[in-house]
Amino acid sequence: MSDLDLDVTGYANGGAGVARHDGRVIFVAGALPGERVRAHIVDDRKASFARAVVAEVLDASAHRVAAACPAAAAGAGCCDLSFVEPAYARELAAGALGDVLARIGGFGVDAPAAPAVETLGDQSTRWRVRTRLAVGADGAVGLRAHRSSTLVTQPCAAPVDGLLDGLTDLGAAPGSELVLAADADGLRHAVELAPPAGGGRRTDRRGRAQRARAHTTRRRTVRTLAGDDRVEHRVGARSWSVPVTGFWQAHREAPAVYSRTAADLLARVGVTGDVRVWDLFGGAGVFTAALCDADRGFTVTAADIVDTDPDALAAAEHTLADVPVAVHRGDVAALVAGLDRPDVVIADPPRSGDGAEVVDAVVAAEPSAVVQVGCDAASFARDLGRFAAQGYRVRAWRGFDAFPMTHHVEAMAVLTR
Numbered sequence: 122m123s124d125l126d127l128d129v130t131g132y133a134n135g136g137a138g139v140a141r142h143d144g145r146v147i148f149v150a151g152a153l154p155g156e157r158v159r160a161h162i163v164d165d166r167k168a169s170f171a172r173a174v175v176a177e178v179l180d181a182s183a184h185r186v187a188a189a190c191p192a193a194a195a196g197a198g199c200c201d202l203s204f205v206e207p208a209y210a211r212e213l214a215a216g217a218l219g220d221v222l223a224r225i226g227g228f229g230v231d232a233p234a235a236p237a238v239e240t241l242g243d244q245s246t247r248w249r250v251r252t253r254l255a256v257g258a259d260g261a262v263g264l265r266a267h268r269s270s271t272l273v274t275q276p277c278a279a280p281v282d283g284l285l286d287g288l289t290d291l292g293a294a295p296g297s298e299l300v301l302a303a304d305a306d307g308l309r310h311a312v313e314l315a316p317p318a319g320g321g322r323r324t325d326r327r328g329r330a331q332r333a334r335a336h337t338t339r340r341r342t343v344r345t346l347a348g349d350d351r352v353e354h355r356v357g358a359r360s361w362s363v364p365v366t367g368f369w370q371a372h373r374e375a376p377a378v379y380s381r382t383a384a385d386l387l388a389r390v391g392v393t394g395d396v397r398v399w400d401l402f403g404g405a406g407v408f409t410a411a412l413c414d415a416d417r418g419f420t421v422t423a424a425d426i427v428d429t430d431p432d433a434l435a436a437a438e439h440t441l442a443d444v445p446v447a448v449h450r451g452d453v454a455a456l457v458a459g460l461d462r463p464d465v466v467i468a469d470p471p472r473s474g475d476g477a478e479v480v481d482a483v484v485a486a487e488p489s490a491v492v493q494v495g496c497d498a499a500s501f502a503r504d505l506g507r508f509a510a511q512g513y514r515v516r517a518w519r520g521f522d523a524f525p526m527t528h529h530v531e532a533m534a535v536l537t538r
């Protein structure tokens with residue numbers, strides 16, 4: 122496809138620069154507002170917009186810096202904004218989050234001012250405590266290039282110190298995946314995930330679905346290559362033992378910051394006294410722990426943690442054995458209607474968000490306060506908009522640079538009836 126010389130005038134949620142050509146919006150990956158770039162069109166199928174990548178920067182932004190991530194500079198899909206000065210990247214992210222909250226959530230002048238995007242720590246590199254890498258046919262280890270099966274062996278700048286040391290010496294089998302996690306003391310644990318059985322070579326829809334099922338960690342053989350197959354994580358005075366392959370927040374500061382923020386937000390809207398909590402998409406129960414341990418004027422008398430992951434729920438039961446929690450394994454949408462009415466709900470869904478069914482079930486349960494967490498701005502805004510349309514009001518929100526050097530942000534909001 123042809124190249125175009127474009128003036129980039131904006132930044133869109135998703136990390137691309139925005140330009141216009143012949144009445145059409147062009148999203149240009151790798152371009153910053155104020156730049157003039159030669160853009161290579163990569164997707165031209167839609168009438169109203171096209172997607173492009175930067176082929177050459179003709180006039181660079183003052184905020185463009187040398188890429189901090191060698192893997193991203195070599196084409197990996199890890200740190201798509203590692204070429205942007207970090208404070209400016211947070212400004213762009215805050216603008217995009219505000220735009221999405223207005224456009225998708227419908228929040229206007231009567232909502233609190235759009236959140237800034239705050240740092241979680243003092244550095245934008247070396248923040249990631251877990252990562253998953255591919256092992257090539259020759260035993261080389263790396264990330265896949267963006268939308269490609271090519272292996273990039275240059276190191277990513279996001280993992281914490283030591284996580285990527287001596288990768289090829291770990292002896293992961295060709296074709297496998299290597300999952301690495303750093304524990305609370307900074308020690309590295311590594312497991313190999315055997316190639317999925319029945320991955321096949323079919324490229325039709327059924328073949329892709331088969332491969333997706335086969336790729337789930339749960340069906341694959343796990344072999345420990347360094348440390349243990351479980352990792353101990355700590356938040357406050359509690360610790361959790363979770364499998365190396367299990368979910369834990371990627372940023373080393375995230376669990377502590379998010380859980381402290383949830384307690385702060387609830388205190389801020391006046392939650393007091395005895396409260397029953399629903400911790401939806403609650404994983405290992407880090408939020409429940411924070412609310413039980415917070416000295417913020419309320420006492421958790423019962424908590425229901427709902428998640429699909431049995432390992433996370435087992436860790437929750439173990440770590441929270443001293444507090445009144447019940448864990449429920451399964452789909453939140455299917456299970457919430459059967460739980461006792463809550464006073465407070467925390468929902469921390471995957472990127473797809475709560476979805477209409479879960480929001481409606483929470484509204485029907487009439488909690489006095491809801492803390493909504495989101496790692497995808499669009500679904501976060503959509504869920505909040507649905508709460509707002511049913512009588513819940515956003516009282517405060519926060520944005521976090523939880524994935525530095527990338528366009529992703531984490532957002533939290535507290536709503537009351």
Ligand SMILES: C[S@@+](CC[C@H](N)C(=O)[O-])C[C@H]1O[C@@H](n2cnc3c(N)ncnc32)[C@H](O)[C@@H]1O
Nearest residue numbers: 368402403404428429430451452453469470471
């Ligand atoms: C963003 S994580 C949050 C986990 C936890 N709140 C934490 O901070 O560690 C999302 C969680 O949702 C769970 N999950 C995904 N889809 C689900 C569903 N439909 N029903 C219940 N849990 C789900 C995942 O297993 C994962 O633990």
